[in-house]
Amino acid sequence: xxxxxxxxxxxxxxxxxxxxxxTHYTINELTRSVQVSRSTLYYHFRxxxxxxxxxxxxxxxxxxxxxxxxxxxxxxxxxxxxxxxHQVLVKNMYQLSDSTQIxxxxxxxxxxxxxxxxxxxxALKNTTVLTQQLQVLSAALLFELQLWLLDNxxxxxxxxxxxxxxxxxxxxx
Numbered sequence: 674x675x676x677x678x679x680x681x682x683x684x685x686x687x688x689x690x691x692x693x694x695x696t697h698y699t700i701n702e703l704t705r706s707v708q709v710s711r712s713t714l715y716y717h718f719r720x721x722x723x724x725x726x727x728x729x730x731x732x733x734x735x736x737x738x739x740x741x742x743x744x745x746x747x748x749x750x751x752x753x754x755x756x757x758x759h760q761v762l763v764k765n766m767y768q769l770s771d772s773t774q775i776x777x778x779x780x781x782x783x784x785x786x787x788x789x790x791x792x793x794x795x796a797l798k799n800t801t802v803l804t805q806q807l808q809v810l811s812a813a814l815l816f817e818l819q820l821w822l823l824d825n826x827x828x829x830x831x832x833x834x835x836x837x838x839x840x841x842x843x844x845x846x
Contacts, residue, residue: 679717679728681709682709685703686703687729690761690769700722730766734752735783738751742790744790746841752814756821776819779815783807784811791807810837
């Protein structure tokens with residue numbers, strides 16, 4: 674039951690924040706939407722809305738990258754396509770969060786997940802250089818995503834993907 678409640682809360686967040694741009698979103702709105710008490714919400718997400726956003730990110734982005742053991746090119750494609758398909762949600766979650774903290778957390782999660790995926794795929798002996806490259810690539814990706822978001826997603830995500838692929842090639846050489 675516990676995981677079902679967490680998923681229900683996540684789905685309510687996604688639904689509420691996917692409809693239209695928002696400048697304000699409260700715990701009361703979320704509890705009404707999911708039809709749970711504040712105590713139930715805080716039982717599952719002690720950190721309130723920021724923790725529900727982090728859980729949503731984990732379930733929607735990080736878990737699929739882990740499950741499918743995506744490499745860097747596949748991850749960028751997956752992430753750009755996801756954001757392209759969920760623009761209102763992503764923009765709302767970004768604007769309603771502490772953007773600096775969320776960017777740091779996302780970069781860390783992406784780097785760790787990708788490094789673990791590469792460990793399982795290639796069984797490299799020295800992962801220090803790979804991890805450093807993934808940190809730089811994740812930072813570049815997040816910078817591109819912030820620019821894309823601030824530009825209201827006007828650029829085709831395939832252009833961003835090509836720039837990141839070029840950056841990756843230059844980083845390797």
